[in-house]
Every structure is written in C-alpha cells, then in structure tokens.
Amino acid sequence: MERTLVKDALNATAPMDAIFLQGWVRTRRDAKAFSFLEVNDGSSLRGIQVIADAGLPDYAHIQRAHTGASIEVRGKLVASKGQGQQWEVVAESFVVLGEADATYPLQKKGHTLEFLREIAHLRPRSNLFGAVFRVRSRLAFAIHEFFQRRNFIYVHTPIITASDCEGAGELFRVTTLDSSHPPMTEQGDVDFKKDFFGKRAYLTVSGQLEAETFACALSNVYTFGPTFRAENSNTSRHAAEFWMIEPEMAFCELEGNMALAEEFVKHLIRDAREHCTADLEFFSKFVDKELLTRLDFVLERPFQRCSYTDAIAILEQSGRKWEHPVQWGDNMQSEHERFLAEEHFKCPVTVYNYPRTLKPFYMRVNDDGKTVRAMDLLVPGIGEIIGGSQREERLEVLREAMAQHQLSEKEYWWYLDLRRYGSVPHAGFGLGFERMLMFVTGVGNIRDVIPFARTPGAAEF
RNA sequence: UGCCCGGUAGCUCAGUGGCAGAGCAGGUGACUGUUAAUCACUUGGUCGCUGGUUCAAUCCCAGCCCGGGCAGCCA
Numbered sequence: 046m047e048r049t050l051v052k053d054a055l056n057a058t059a060p061m062d063a064i065f066l067q068g069w070v071r072t073r074r075d076a077k078a079f080s081f082l083e084v085n086d087g088s089s090l091r092g093i094q095v096i097a098d099a100g101l102p103d104y105a106h107i108q109r110a111h112t113g114a115s116i117e118v119r120g121k122l123v124a125s126k127g128q129g130q131q132w133e134v135v136a137e138s139f140v141v142l143g144e145a146d147a148t149y150p151l152q153k154k155g156h157t158l159e160f161l162r163e164i165a166h167l168r169p170r171s172n173l174f175g176a177v178f179r180v181r182s183r184l185a186f187a188i189h190e191f192f193q194r195r196n197f198i199y200v201h202t203p204i205i206t207a208s209d210c211e212g213a214g215e216l217f218r219v220t221t222l223d224s225s226h227p228p229m230t231e232q233g234d235v236d237f238k239k240d241f242f243g244k245r246a247y248l249t250v251s252g253q254l255e256a257e258t259f260a261c262a263l264s265n266v267y268t269f270g271p272t273f274r275a276e277n278s279n280t281s282r283h284a285a286e287f288w289m290i291e292p293e294m295a296f297c298e299l300e301g302n303m304a305l306a307e308e309f310v311k312h313l314i315r316d317a318r319e320h321c322t323a324d325l326e327f328f329s330k331f332v333d334k335e336l337l338t339r340l341d342f343v344l345e346r347p348f349q350r351c352s353y354t355d356a357i358a359i360l361e362q363s364g365r366k367w368e369h370p371v372q373w374g375d376n377m378q379s380e381h382e383r384f385l386a387e388e389h390f391k392c393p394v395t396v397y398n399y400p401r402t403l404k405p406f407y408m409r410v411n412d413d414g415k416t417v418r419a420m421d422l423l424v425p426g427i428g429e430i431i432g433g434s435q436r437e438e439r440l441e442v443l444r445e446a447m448a449q450h451q452l453s454e455k456e457y458w459w460y461l462d463l464r465r466y467g468s469v470p471h472a473g474f475g476l477g478f479e480r481m482l483m484f485v486t487g488v489g490n491i492r493d494v495i496p497f498a499r500t501p502g503a504a505e506f
Numbered sequence: 507u508g509c510c511c512g513g514u515a516g517c518u519c520a521g522u523g524g525c526a527g528a529g530c531a532g533g534u535g536a537c538u539g540u541u542a543a544u545c546a547c548u549u550g551g552u553c554g555c556u557g558g559u560u561c562a563a564u565c566c567c568a569g570c571c572c573g574g575g576c577a578g579c580c581a
Contacts, residue, residue, distance in 0.1 A: 074540050081540050094541080112531085127539050147532040152517060153542045154530050159573060160517070214580060251581090276579055277507055289581060368577090379577070432581060477581030490574095491581095502572095 046119065052088035054122055057132055061122035064134055066093065069170060070114045070145075072153050073107070080107050084116065084134075087169070090176055090323045094125065094133040103139040112153060113145030113170070158493055165497050165506050173331070176324035177486055177494055180317055184482065187316035188269055188290055191309060197265040197292060202252030204271065207244055208456065215275040216247035217285075248273035251475060252291050254407075254460055257436060260293035260471050261463050267292040269478075277501050281490040282427065282480065286499040293473035299409070299418040299435040302472035303395050306422050306431050307348045309476065310393065314340050317485045325486075333487030339425065340485070342392065349394040351385070353377075353416065356396050359389055374400050379428055386423040393424045406446040407460075409435040409470075420474070424484055433474020440464035 046065040054064060068086035075081075078099050085092035095118050097107050110116055117140045125133040150164050151171060161168040168174040189199065205219050221241040222228065228239040237245050252268040259266045268291045275285065292305065317325060318340060329336040351359070360371040360381050369378040377396070386394050397420040401410060408417035422431035437443045443464055447454060454461060482494040492498035497506045 072542070074543055075537090076540070076543095077537060079539080081543090083541080096539080125539090127541075129541050148516070149531090150516065152531050154517075155542090156517065163573090272581080274580070278579060279507085279574095280576075280578090280580095281574090283580070287581070429581065475581060480581060 049122075050088040051084065051086045051091070051093045054093050054134070055089060055091055055132060057122055060124065060132075064120060064122045066095070066118045066134060067142075068092070068116065070110050070112055070116055072112055073110060080104075082107075082110060082116075084118065085170075085175075087175055087179075090172060090179075090327055094127075094130050095120070095136055096133055097136040097139055101136060101139065103136075106139055106141050109141045109144050110139075111145050111147075111149065113149035113151060114141050115143040115145075116141050158490065162492055162498070169496075172327065173488075174493070176321075176327050177482070177488060178496065180321045180324055180486055181482055181494065183320050184313055184317060184478075184485065185269070187313055187320075188478075190316075191312045192265075192267045192292065195265065197267045198259070198263045200252075200256055200259045200263075200266045200268050201270065202249065202255040202268045202291075204249050205242075205246055206249045206255075207242065207246050208254055208460075214250050216250060217273050217275045219246040219248060250274055251289070253293065253473060253475065256291055256293040256473060257471065258459070258463060260295045260473070261467065261469065264295045265292070266294075279501060281492075282483075284479065284491050284495060284498055284500055287491070287495070288478035290476045290478060291473060293471060295469045295471045297435075297472045298470050299397060299420060299472060302433055302435060302474060303350065303397065303420050306420070306433065306474050306476070307393075307395065310348075310422065310424075310430070310481070311344055313481060314344055314485060318344070328487045333489075336487040343424075346392050348422075349390040349392060351390070351394055351396055352398045353396055353400065354398065356381075356385060360384065363389070374402065376403055382421075382423045382428045383425075386428070387425045391425070393422060393430075395420050395422050397421075404434070406450040406452060407434070407436050407443070409437045409472075410442055410446070418472075422474075427480055427484055430480045430484060431474050431476045433472065435470065435472040438464060438468045438470050440468065 046063060048067050049064050051066065051068060054066065066084060066086070068084040071083040071085050071092050073080055073082045080097045082095040082097065083092040084095050097104060118134060118136050119138045120134050120136040122132055123135055125131060151167055156171070161171060161174065169178055192199070222235070222239070228236040230236045240246070249272055251272060252270065256266055256268050270288065271286055272289045273286050276283065294301065294305070325337060354373065356377065357371060357373050360367070363384065365384065368380055371381065385396070386392070397418070398411060398416045399419040401415055401417045404417050404419045408419050410417055418435035420433050421429050424430050437446060440461065443461065444454065447457065479491045479494045483489065483491060486494065488494050492500060
C-alpha cells in the first residue's frame with residue numbers, strides 16, 4: 046500500500062478504509078483499553094492522532110513507541126470522536142521501526158533555542174524547526190518563481206574565486222598547500238604559484254562581478270547560492286556561510302533596481318503568507334506575537350524611499366541622543382537604521398545615494414561627484430536586508446575609482462572589458478536569504494534559520 | 507574583536523559558606539476518548555574546568571573553557 050503523508054491525511058475530504066502512515070511519535074497517552082499517539086512526518090506542522098486498541102495483536106509494540114520512535118501504522122482514517130481534530134487513524138497493525146529510549150533529547154515540553162542548536166541533527170523534528178525549514182524550502186522555490194516569471198536567467202557563479210569583490214569582507218582561503226611546509230619563493234614568501242589554482246583562491250563573498258558579466262549578455266540574470274565571510278562577527282544576524290540572492294539587470298538604473306528589490310521582498314512575504322499559513326500562524330503564536338500584523342502591514346503599504354542626505358537630516362532633527370554621532374559622510378550605525386525603519390517610517394525603507402567614500406569602487410558616481418547610486422533596504426527588527434547599486438558603466442570613471450581604491454587593473458581586466466565592449470547602464474542587489482527568513486518567520490537568530498549554522502568557532506555537524 | 511550576562515539532574519530552572527531542590531522527561535501502578543492528558547509512588551547530580559581563600563566552597567576570588575546578548579564588519 047502506498048504511504049499517505051500526514052498532511053494529506055489531515056486534509057482528507059472523506060474517510061478511508063485503508064491508510065498507511067510512516068512517521069515519528071511526538072507523544073503517547075495511554076489509557077487502560079487503548080493508546081493515543083500523535084504521529085508527525087514533517088509534511089505539516091500538525092501531526093495526526095492514531096488510536097490503538099489494547100486488543101490489537103501488535104499492542105505490545107506500542108509500549109516501545111516512546112516520543113521520538115519511528116513507526117508504521119496501517120488502519121482506517123475515520124472522523125475523530127474526540128475534540129481537537131477532524132480525522133484520526135484507527136490502527137489495525139503497528140510496527141516500531143526504530144525505538145527512541147529515555148536518552149532522546151527532544152521532549153514534549155519546550156526547549157531553549159540554545160539547547161536545540163546543540164542538537165542541530167535532531168531539531169528539525171521539533172515544531173519550530175520543522176516549520177522554519179518548510180518555510181525556507183518554500184521561499185527558495187518562490188525566489189526562482191519570481192525571477193523565472195520575469196525572464197531572469199539563473200546563473201551559477203563560482204564558489205571558488207580569485208577575485209575578492211573588494212569591500213564585501215574577509216575571505217576564507219582555499220588551498221591545497223601543506224600549511225606546515227608550504228613551498229617558498231626565493232624571497233621567502235609562500236609560493237602560491239605552486240598552489241592548486243596557481244594563484245591565491247578564496248571562497249566567494251559575492252557573485253556580483255561574475256553576474257555582471259552575464260547580465261551584459263543575457264540582460265536579466267540572478268544568482269542564488271552560498272557565500273562566505275571570514276569576519277569574526279558574533280551577532281544574531283551574521284553567519285560565516287549564508288545564502289544570497291543577487292539579481293543583476295542590464296539597461297537598468299537605480300530606480301528600476303529599487304523597484305525590483307521592493308517587489309521582490311513583497312513577493313516573498315506574500316508567497317509565505319499564502320503557502321505556509323499554518324507555519325506562520327505558529328510563529329505568530331510562539332515566536333513573535335506581532336509577526337502576522339507586521340507582515341500584512343508591509344504587504345499593504347508602499348515601501349518608503351529616502352536619500353542618504355535626507356536620512357541624515359531626519360536623524361539630526363530627531364532630537365535623539367545617539368551613541369554614535371550623526372554626520373554626513375559617516376556610515377549609518379545600527380541604532381540609526383533601526384530608528385528609520387522602526388520609529389520614523391515604521392515600515393521598510395530604502396536609503397539611496399550614499400557618500401562615495403563609504404562604498405566600493407564599482408558603484409555609479411552621481412553628477413554631484415560626492416555620492417554614488419547605492420541603495421540599502423532596511424526592515425524593522427533586522428536592519429539591512431538588501432544592499433545594492435547601479436554599477437559604474439563608464440570605463441574612465443571606473444578606472445579612476447579603482448585607482449582611488451588602490452586596485453590593480455590587471456586583476457580586474459575582465460571586469461573592465463565589460464565597459465570596453467558594449468557597456469550599458471546596469472544595476473543589481475544582494476538579498477541575504479537568512480535575513481529574509483528571519484523577517485518572515487520572526488525568528489531572532491540567524492543560527493536558527495540555517496540547517497547547520499557556521500559561525501566563528503562553530504562548525505559541528 | 508570589545509563590553510555585558512549566564513553555566514546546578516536528560517530538559518527548564520530555583521537555591522545555599524555547613525546532608526543538593528522543584529516541574530517536566532524516564533520507571534512502576536491507577537485511569538471512563540486523551541489533546542504538553544491526569545493522579546500516586548519512584549530512579550536520577552564531578553553544582554563547566556583548574557587553582558586559591560577557608561575548619562569547611564556548588565556558593566567567595568583568579569584564570570581558563572563553553573553558551574548567549576549588544577556593538578563593530580555586512581547580507
């Protein structure tokens with residue numbers, strides 16, 4: 046007999062004379078004449094209730110079905126006589142495939158997120174993490190759907206790279222050299238010419254530069270893959286390995302870039318609202334009471350836009366005492382970004398046209414010569430979720446910017462070629478997938494929206 | 507990396523310079539269709555590690571390890 050997923054059994058429209066379920070026991074309640082089991086197979090937040098009569102030939106097995114055990118049940122799907130569920134399964138035969146003894150760490154009662162992180166191999170069996178990773182899967186799908194519908198081409202940019210996408214952060218080195226006895230040059234330096242790639246190589250911090258090359262051929266492209274930062278960041282919003290979505294559009298300027306970013310964020314929220322209803326309701330009940338209200342509010346309202354210069358004026362005139370001073374030309378600090386999104390605009394806000402000195406070399410210089418066409422999308426509760434810009438398409442201006450950043454034109458020869466041959470205005474951005482998940486689920490720590498988090502000092506599993 | 511908070515039973519936590527505590531989980535029994543079932547009884551401890559102060563340290567002090575929060579870096 047074919048297996049029925051719990052999700053489908055719960056959504057049944059009629060009783061079934063024969064049903065075959067496989068899953069894990071969440072809880073068992075015994076009475077004298079029968080036992081109730083809640084069985085979950087990960088297909089939905091809810092489990093299904095199984096009732097097993099003490100007269101069953103297999104009833105002895107049921108005593109071995111503790112919380113965490115894997116089981117198979119054959120029986121009938123019937124309308125439940127009890128409150129709290131529409132359907133239940135009356136067991137006719139019952140097999141415990143894998144027992145879970147008293148050392149099974151997941152209990153029916155609540156656990157702290159910190160404890161569950163230490164058992165990251167088991168935490169998907171909990172309600173919260175089952176829900177988080179179902180939403181993660183759904184949003185990954187929604188990302189492809191959003192871009193494919195708009196005729197964006199999916200590009201797989203390399204994970205190992207020799208370019209460092211200047212400004213994006215510290216890099217992890219990729220090498221096959223023997224760290225205790227590396228080959229040396231005559232000058233006494235490590236000889237990377239003898240390394241696997243014949244030069245220094247790293248894990249990518251961004252696929253942007255490579256995506257630009259494809260945008261300047263296929264018009265609209267996007268990447269979606271893992272990226273790596275070797276920053277010693279210890280916050281709830283940073284991980285050493287995370288997934289990023291990076292669209293890049295030819296024949297597009299800052300305005301179109303901001304519009305796409307805003308539509309994109311709304312699309313993902315709308316998709317989760319529609320396709321992960323039960324999971325989002327669970328988060329709203331147990332993780333963040335304001336979640337659904339906030340998501341719906343964000344869907345309804347247009348995002349705000351505000352130039353960096355105006356943002357600085359708002360901060361200066363706020364009457365607030367800032368821990369970090371507010372001054373045109375300085376980076377906005379967390380407290381400033383939070384104030385804008387959470388208190389001043391009270392909704393997601395796109396800040397654009399940042400001072401040139403704060404941003405990487407590749408951003409399009411404005412006519413004022415002082416600012417570049419950069420944009421950051423700030424959301425309440427998290428801060429920066431998207432960073433992007435229109436790219437500098439003018440060869441001479443780009444070369445000048447590289448000189449100012451002391452970058453070698455030799456290293457970026459292929460990037461400069463894009464401006465030598467058929468250059469066009471183009472723009473793109475990066476969305477941190479995990480930060481988006483934090484926003485959609487209300488989960489407050491990035492470690493809890495990644496299956497196996499990689500943070501400084503932590504690479505278990 | 508800096509500042510701050512924490513580490514006591516499998517889990518969540520209370521507690522004290524002088525015999526180590528509760529709830530849940532586990533075990534045994536009861537039970538009428540239960541919903542984190544309920545009721546009774548019950549097993550369970552290197553009080554993070556090392557050193558110091560003390561007659562005596564889980565408690566006070568120092569160092570270290572681990573976890574978390576915030577900040578910086580950014581997505």
